[in-house]
Amino acid sequence: xxxLLADLRIVEFSAFVAAPLGGMTMAQFGAEVIRIDPIGxxxxxxxxxxxxxxxxxxxxxxxxxxRSVALALDxxxxxxxxxxxxTAPGAxxxxxxxxxxxxxxxxxxxxxxxxxxxxxxxxxxxxxxSAAVDYTVNAASGFPLVTGNSGAGGAPVNHVLPxxxxxxxxxxxxxxxxxxxHRARTGGGQEVTAAxxxxxxxxxxxxxxxxxxxxxxxxxxxxxxxxxxxxxRDFATADGRRIIVIALTPRQWRGLGRATGxxxxxxxxxEMFEVDLxxxxxxxxxxxxxxALLGRWCAARTMDEIAARFAGTGVLWGPFQDFVELVASxxxxxxxxxxxxxxxxxxxxxxxxxxxxxxxxxxxxxxTRPAPRLGEHTEEVLSSVLGLSSTEIGRLxxxxxxxxxxxx
Amino acid sequence: xxxLLADLRIVEFSAFVAAPLGGMTMAQFGAEVIRIDPIGxxxxxxxxxxxxxxxxxxxxxxxxxxRSVALALDxxxxxxxxxxxxTAPGAxxxxxxxxxxxxxxxxxxxxxxxxxxxxxxxxxxxxxxSAAVDYTVNAASGFPLVTGNSGAGGAPVNHVLPxxxxxxxxxxxxxxxxxxxHRARTGGGQEVTAAxxxxxxxxxxxxxxxxxxxxxxxxxxxxxxxxxxxxxRDFATADGRRIIVIALTPRQWRGLGRATGxxxxxxxxxEMFEVDLxxxxxxxxxxxxxxALLGRWCAARTMDEIAARFAGTGVLWGPFQDFVELVASxxxxxxxxxxxxxxxxxxxxxxxxxxxxxxxxxxxxxxTRPAPRLGEHTEEVLSSVLGLSSTEIGRLxxxxxxxxxxxx
Numbered sequence: 001x002x003x004l005l006a007d008l009r010i011v012e013f014s015a016f017v018a019a020p021l022g023g024m025t026m027a028q029f030g031a032e033v034i035r036i037d038p039i040g041x042x043x044x045x046x047x048x049x050x051x052x053x054x055x056x057x058x059x060x061x062x063x064x065x066x067r068s069v070a071l072a073l074d075x076x077x078x079x080x081x082x083x084x085x086x087t088a089p090g091a092x093x094x095x096x097x098x099x100x101x102x103x104x105x106x107x108x109x110x111x112x113x114x115x116x117x118x119x120x121x122x123x124x125x126x127x128x129x130s131a132a133v134d135y136t137v138n139a140a141s142g143f144p145l146v147t148g149n150s151g152a153g154g155a156p157v158n159h160v161l162p163x164x165x166x167x168x169x170x171x172x173x174x175x176x177x178x179x180x181x182h183r184a185r186t187g188g189g190q191e192v193t194a195a196x197x198x199x200x201x202x203x204x205x206x207x208x209x210x211x212x213x214x215x216x217x218x219x220x221x222x223x224x225x226x227x228x229x230x231x232x233r234d235f236a237t238a239d240g241r242r243i244i245v246i247a248l249t250p251r252q253w254r255g256l257g258r259a260t261g262x263x264x265x266x267x268x269x270x271e272m273f274e275v276d277l278x279x280x281x282x283x284x285x286x287x288x289x290x291x292a293l294l295g296r297w298c299a300a301r302t303m304d305e306i307a308a309r310f311a312g313t314g315v316l317w318g319p320f321q322d323f324v325e326l327v328a329s330x331x332x333x334x335x336x337x338x339x340x341x342x343x344x345x346x347x348x349x350x351x352x353x354x355x356x357x358x359x360x361x362x363x364x365x366x367x368t369r370p371a372p373r374l375g376e377h378t379e380e381v382l383s384s385v386l387g388l389s390s391t392e393i394g395r396l397x398x399x400x401x402x403x404x405x406x407x408x
Numbered sequence: 409x410x411x412l413l414a415d416l417r418i419v420e421f422s423a424f425v426a427a428p429l430g431g432m433t434m435a436q437f438g439a440e441v442i443r444i445d446p447i448g449x450x451x452x453x454x455x456x457x458x459x460x461x462x463x464x465x466x467x468x469x470x471x472x473x474x475r476s477v478a479l480a481l482d483x484x485x486x487x488x489x490x491x492x493x494x495t496a497p498g499a500x501x502x503x504x505x506x507x508x509x510x511x512x513x514x515x516x517x518x519x520x521x522x523x524x525x526x527x528x529x530x531x532x533x534x535x536x537x538s539a540a541v542d543y544t545v546n547a548a549s550g551f552p553l554v555t556g557n558s559g560a561g562g563a564p565v566n567h568v569l570p571x572x573x574x575x576x577x578x579x580x581x582x583x584x585x586x587x588x589x590h591r592a593r594t595g596g597g598q599e600v601t602a603a604x605x606x607x608x609x610x611x612x613x614x615x616x617x618x619x620x621x622x623x624x625x626x627x628x629x630x631x632x633x634x635x636x637x638x639x640x641r642d643f644a645t646a647d648g649r650r651i652i653v654i655a656l657t658p659r660q661w662r663g664l665g666r667a668t669g670x671x672x673x674x675x676x677x678x679e680m681f682e683v684d685l686x687x688x689x690x691x692x693x694x695x696x697x698x699x700a701l702l703g704r705w706c707a708a709r710t711m712d713e714i715a716a717r718f719a720g721t722g723v724l725w726g727p728f729q730d731f732v733e734l735v736a737s738x739x740x741x742x743x744x745x746x747x748x749x750x751x752x753x754x755x756x757x758x759x760x761x762x763x764x765x766x767x768x769x770x771x772x773x774x775x776t777r778p779a780p781r782l783g784e785h786t787e788e789v790l791s792s793v794l795g796l797s798s799t800e801i802g803r804l805x806x807x808x809x810x811x812x813x814x815x816x
Binding site: 048131132174175201316324 | 470603
C-alpha cells in the first residue's frame with residue numbers, strides 16, 4: 001500500500017482474478033476502488049480456498065483495500081445507481097474496470113452519455129466477445145503439452161497458478177494508467193479493451209514460440225523440469241527433499257563445478273559430448289550426463305549440507321517447498337518481510353496479507369488493508385458519492401435495491 | 409503498438425524476461441525505449457528458442473520496437489556514456505529500468521547526481537539483493553508440488569511459462585507509470601524496487617494460499633488438471649484429441665447437462681453423493697463421478713462432433729493444442745487478429761509478431777515493430793541524445809567503447 005494514486009476513483013464490475021487484481025493493484029496504490037457487486041455477491045464470492053465456515057480466502061485476497069457496494073444489478077434502478085457512481089464528477093473519477101459482460105446501462109455508450117470523459121477498461125475472453133477463461137485459454141496456449149513429461153501423445157498438464165488472469169490484470173492496471181495519463185493531458189476518455197486470449201497469444205509470441213513454429217517449422221518438446229536451451233533440473237536430496245539447480249551463466253556454471261568439487265568430472269562430460277559447457281547450448285546438449293553426475297552428488301547429501309556447500313559460491317539453486325513449508329518456514333513469507341502485514345480480515349481472522357510488490361523511495365509503504373465485507377460501503381458511497389439522503393438510502397434498502405451487511 | 413507514451417524515453421539495462429518485457433510494453437505504447445547492452449550482447453542475447461543460424465527468437469520477441477545501443481559497460485568510459493544517455497535532459501527522459509545488478513556509476517545515487525529527478529526501477533531476485541530467478545522462485549512458491557499429479561512425496565512439476573517474470577515485468581510497467589505520474593505532478597524522481605520473490609509471494613497471498621495455511625492449517629492438494637473447488641477437467645476425444653470442460657457457473661453447468669443430454673444422469677450423481685450440483689462445492693465433491701460420465705461421452709465423439717454439440721449452448725470448453733497447432737490452425741493466432749503483424753525481423757525472417765494486448769478507442773493500433781539489431785542505434789543515440797560529433801563517435805568505435813552492427 002502507498003498513496004501514489006490517492007486522487008483516483010475506480011469503479012469495478014468484476015469477478016474472479018483478472019479485473020479484481022487490476023483493481024486491487026490500484027487500491028494498493030491508494031486509489032479509491034469501489035467494487036459494485038450484485039446483492040448476495042458475484043459469482044466469485046464463495047470461491048475456494050475457503051475457511052471452515054465457507055468464507056472465501058480467495059475473494060478476500062483479491063479485493064483487499066477496496067470499498068464494497070451491493071446493488072440490485074438485475075433491476076434498472078440498481079444499474080442506474082451503479083452508473084451514477086461510476087460516472088460521478090471529479091477529476092480522478094469516471095474510471096471503470098470490468099471483466100464481466102456489460103449490463104444494460106453499464107456499457108461504454110451509456111457510461112459515456114453520463115460522463116463524456118469516462119474511461120472504461122474491459123476484459124473479454126476472446127476478442128470477438130466469446131467466453132474464455134484462464135483454463136480454456138491455457139489449454140489453447142501450447143504450454144500444457146510441454147509441461148512436465150506430457151509431450152507427444154501424453155496427457156496435458158495444466159498450470160495451477162492462473163498466470164493468464166494475473167498477466168491480464170496487470171495489463172489492465174498498465175492500460176488504466178496510460179488511459180488516465182491521456183485523459184489528464186487531452187481531456188478525452190476512451191474504451192480500452194483486452195482479450196484474455198490475446199494476453200496469452202502475446203506472451204507465446206514474445207517468448208519466441210510463434211516464431212519457432214513459423215521460422216523453424218517445429219516447437220520445443222516437453223522436457224520435464226529441464227531448462228530449455230540451458231542447464232537446470234530438480235534433484236532429490238539424501239533427506240527426501242527436492243532442490244532446483246540452475247546454470248544460466250558461465251559464472252553460475254563454474255560456481256557449480258567448484259562448489260560440488262565436480263569441476264574436473266563435468267569437464268570430461270564436455271569432452272565426451274564434444275560440446276563447450278561454457279555455453280548454454282553445450283550444457284543443454286549434455287544435460288542428462290550433467291544431471292546424472294549432479295544427481296548422485298545431491299542424493300548423497302542432505303538439504304542442509306547442500307545449502308552449506310552452495311552458500312556464497314554463486315550457485316543458483318533453491319529448495320522446492322509446498323505451501324505449508326513456504327508459510328511456516330520461509331522467512332520471506334513472514335512479517336519480517338515488509339511486503340506482508342498481519343491483517344484482521346472480518347469473518348476470517350488475522351493472517352499475513354501481501355501489499356504491493358513494489359517499493360517507492362519517495363512515498364512510504366503503508367500497512368495492507370483488508371477486503372471489505374460485502375456491501376460494507378453501500379451506505380457511505382450512496383451518501384458521499386451520490387449525495388443521497390439517509391431517507392432515500394433507507395428506501396433503497398427497504399426496496400431491495402441496495403444492501404449493507406446485516407451484522408456490524 | 410500505439411503512441412500513447414510517445415513523449416517518454418526509457419533506458420533499459422536488462423536481460424531475460426522481466427525488465428525486457430516491462431520495457432517492451434512501454435515501447436509498444438510508443439515510448440522511446442533504449443536498451444543499452446554490453447558490446448557483443450547481454451547474457452540473454454542467444455537465449456533459446458533460436459533459429460538454425462543461432463539467432464534468438466526469444467531476444468527478438470522481448471525487445472521489439474526498442475532501440476539498441478552497444479557500449480563497453482566494463483569500462484568507465486562506456487558506463488559514463490550510458491549514464492549520460494540515461495540522464496539526458498527532457499521532460500519525458502530520465503527513466504531507467506533494470507533487472508541487473510547496478511554497475512558502478514549506474515546505481516541510483518550516481519544517476520540522481522546526474523539528473524535529480526531520475527526514476528530508477530530496479531528488479532532484484534530477493535528483497536535482500538540475493539539472486540533468484542523464475543525457476544528458483546517458482547520452486548519456493550508451492551505451485552510445482554500441486555501441479556499435475558505431483559503431490560505428497562511426488563516429484564515437483566515446474567511451469568514452462570515464466571509466469572513470475574511476466575508478472576514482474578508488468579508490475580514494473582505499472583510502477584513506471586505511477587512513478588512518472590508522481591514526477592509529472594511533484595517534480596520528484598525516485599528509486600522503485602521490486603523483488604521477483606515478492607511478486608511470487610504477493611500472488612500466493614492474493615490467491616488465498618497463505619491464508620489457507622494460516623487460518624485452515626492446511627494447503628490444497630495436487631489434483632491433476634481438476635479445477636480446485638469447482639468442476640473442470642480434461643477429457644480425451646474419440647479421435648485422440650484432448651479438451652478441457654469447465655463448469656464454474658450454474659449456467660455453464662446446466663448448459664453442459666443439456667448439450668450432452670446427460671442432465672438426468674448428472675442429477676442422479678447429486679443424489680448419490682448428497683450434494684447440490686448447482687454449487688461449485690457440490691460439483692467439486694462429486695467431480696470424479698461427473699468426470700466418469702462425461703469422459704465416456706467425450707470418448708465416444710470426435711472433437712468436431714463435440715464442438716458441434718457444444719456450439720451455442722453456453723458450455724465453457726476448449727481444445728488442448730500444441731504450439732504447432734496453435735500457430736497453424738487457431739485463427740486467433742493469425743494475421744486475421746489485429747494483435748499480430750507479419751514483421752520482417754532482421755537476421756531471422758518474416759513471422760507474426762504480437763503487439764500490445766490492449767486496444768485503445770482514442771488512439772489507433774499501429775503495426776508491431778521488429779527488434780533492433782544489436783547496436784543498431786548506437787550512432788544515432790550518441791548523436792541525437794548526447795549530441796556527439798561523428799568524429800567523436802568514430803573515435804568511440806575505434807577505441808572499442810561503442811559498437812554498431814558490422815553489416816548494414
